[in-house]
Amino acid sequence: MKRPRRETPRFDMTTPPPFAVFDCSLVRYAIGRSCSNLRELLDAIRTVPDMVLEHHVMRCALDDHFELYEFPNDLARWCWEALGDRTLAEILSLVDPYNLPSIAALRTRLEDTIEGQLWGAEHQHSCRPGLELHLMGSRLVAFDTGERIPTSAALAEALPRLSLRSFFYHIHEAHRRNGSGSDDFSAWLENFGADASLVAELRAIDFNFLNLNQLRHEFIDAFRHLQLPEPQAVVRANT
Secondary structure (H helix, E strand, C coil): CCCHHHCCCCCCCCCCEEEEEEEEEEEEEEEEEEEEEHHHHHHHHHHHCCHHHHHCHHHHHCCCCHHHCCCCCCCHHHHHHCCCCCCHHHHHCCCCCCCEEEEEEEEHHHHHHHHHHHHHHCCCCCCCCCCCEEEEEEEEHHHEEEEEEEEHHHHHHHHHHCHHHHHHHHHHHHHHHHHHCHHHHHHHHHCCCHHHHHHHHHHHHHHHHCHHHHHHHHHHHHHHCCCCCCCCEEECCCC
């Protein structure tokens, strides 16, 4: 008696794979250098390793205290709080590193901004003892959570419970990692064939000027503007 022939499973190659949810954390370390005035800050901007600039301008969004401040980077916050230089703080807060092509370009923008303030200042701002800016470097460690999201509706349902670090990885870090100027969520949705207006709305969010809680709410609100089908179950990848 012949055994029934087993058919080879067929996969729809036009459908993108489920969205793989990653999380991340920072490994921080002090470089043994601090700044107490603008000239010291300018010298540091010129000479510190790239990862120090990345930490204080980009990765600082992952710090637990960051959402308590209205400034998008450590440099602007320090100039406001420690130096009392509100003009420079506001200028530095407008620097968007994700709209610059490289860390070298970011370094140049910061140098030019601080130099301009020093040239126009009648006296040099210095901080009180204990309020120095202690410079740090960091490395981003990313890991696969094993969670897989199969549809846009399931993604909408998952957003409220994803960790804030996942938002950082899939949005902030994605802009640098992919080199495409888009986040992982909107890139996946675009490949999935989601509504073009949703993709455009997500990409229009000024994520650099929001803390991670605000960013999560912006993404949730964007999905609420659309009528999505019932979500399918979120699955976990085999480990």
